[in-house]
Amino acid sequence: MTKLNTLFIGLSAGMLAVAPWIINAAPYESTMGLVQKVFYFHFPSAILFLVAASICGVSSGLFLFFKKPKADGWALAAAELGLVFGAVTLVTGPLWARKAWGVWWVWDPRLTSSLLLWMIFSAYLLLRKYGGPGSDKLGAGMALFGMINVPFIYVSVNVWRTLHPQTSVVPTLPTDMGIPLWFCFAAFTMLFVTLLNLRARLEHQRARVEALYLAEDEA
Amino acid sequence: MRFCRVFVFLVAGAAAAPALMIAAQPPPQSEFVPVDEVPPGEQIPAINLVATAYGFVWVVVLGYVWSIARRLQRVEAELADLESRRK
Numbered sequence: 001m002t003k004l005n006t007l008f009i010g011l012s013a014g015m016l017a018v019a020p021w022i023i024n025a026a027p028y029e030s031t032m033g034l035v036q037k038v039f040y041f042h043f044p045s046a047i048l049f050l051v052a053a054s055i056c057g058v059s060s061g062l063f064l065f066f067k068k069p070k071a072d073g074w075a076l077a078a079a080e081l082g083l084v085f086g087a088v089t090l091v092t093g094p095l096w097a098r099k100a101w102g103v104w105w106v107w108d109p110r111l112t113s114s115l116l117l118w119m120i121f122s123a124y125l126l127l128r129k130y131g132g133p134g135s136d137k138l139g140a141g142m143a144l145f146g147m148i149n150v151p152f153i154y155v156s157v158n159v160w161r162t163l164h165p166q167t168s169v170v171p172t173l174p175t176d177m178g179i180p181l182w183f184c185f186a187a188f189t190m191l192f193v194t195l196l197n198l199r200a201r202l203e204h205q206r207a208r209v210e211a212l213y214l215a216e217d218e219a
Numbered sequence: 220m221r222f223c224r225v226f227v228f229l230v231a232g233a234a235a236a237p238a239l240m241i242a243a244q245p246p247p248q249s250e251f252v253p254v255d256e257v258p259p260g261e262q263i264p265a266i267n268l269v270a271t272a273y274g275f276v277w278v279v280v281l282g283y284v285w286s287i288a289r290r291l292q293r294v295e296a297e298l299a300d301l302e303s304r305r306k
Contacts, residue, residue: 009284016280020273034265038272045276084283092272099263191280198287205294212301 008194015187022180029177035099038092040180043170044188045088046114050150051192052082053117056124057147060140072136073203075143077196079124082146085192086118101163109156110164113149120146 019040029036059075062068093111094104105111124142127135157166173181 016277035268037269041273041276084279088276088279091275095268095272095275099265099268195283195287198291202287202291202294205291205298209294209298209301212298212305216301216304 005194005198008190012187012191012194015183015190019180019184019187022183026180027174027176032100035096038096040184041188042089042092042096043181044185045085045092047185048188048192049082049085049089049114049117050153052078052085052196053121053146053150055196056082056121056143057150060143060147064137064140064144069207070204072140073207074196074200075140076125076128076203077199079121079128079143080199081192081196082121083118083125084195086114086121090115090118097163106163108162108164109160110153110162113153113156117146117149117153120149 023037023040026037026040028034056075056078059071059078062071063075097106098104120142124139124146127139127142131138154167156162157164158168170181
């Protein structure tokens with residue numbers, strides 16, 4: 001890890017360590033009470049889950065149509081982060097829902113399509129690990145399919161009637177709730193960017209190792 | 220005569236039964252009534268759910284950072300080894 005990456009990891013870890021105190025100072029939501037505080041971690045991870053899917057899709061497109069091998073490393077890194085942030089979203093959401101809605105899970109468009117996207121990433125990573133030759137191109141097609149799902153997930157709560165809150169909730173939050181939310185969002189984003197950078201670096205180094213082994217075999 | 224009396228009594232009882240049952244019912248609710256006193260066994264403590272959510276995030280993030288650092292160290296050591304062999 002470079003010094004800059006270590007600094008960013010430390011900074012985001014520090015911000016996430018301070019976050020519970022800032023979240024604790026935020027007022028209780030009138031109908032849900034304490035359990036609504038799950039929102040401060042759930043929302044940033046959900047947005048970054050969609051960002052990861054978009055980065056993975058765009059990078060896969062660059063790899064597939066413009067033959068840029070480095071873009072494949074970025075796609076793989078983004079897919080792994082999508083899996084991590086998606087898992088956080090899909091676990092924190094039901095923990096909040098159990099108290100707020102009375103059920104762990106409902107098969108509504110937002111939840112179902114989010115689970116579908118997470119499963120696409122799981123399949124993508126399994127394909128890349130065990131698919132053998134040609135799995136990079138097949139995986140790139142799968143990532144593009146996953147990216148198409150992103151706008152559908154985002155607007156689904158506004159188009160269909162669901163239990164999940166609409167996208168208009170966040171812009172209309174009172175300042176007392178907005179400050180902890182955007183603080184957590186900044187911490188998560190910094191962590192996401194640093195991890196994406198490190199994971200892509202890992203993939204590029206692996207490519208170099210592979211190239212060196214090939215050169216050794218040819219010599 | 221006795222049979223007639225019993226018959227009239229039963230018919231009157233059968234006719235009065237629905238009215239008595241309706242009268243015994245609590246008055247219907249005209250609007251949503253919040254439950255103020257939920258038995259403790261049926262309450263879900265929010266603190267457990269919030270603590271689980273935050274704990275899960277920390278475990279996943281720390282685990283993933285550790286995993287990346289370990290994999291990166293291994294690959295960079297392998298790369299350094301290969302490059303030194305080529306020189």
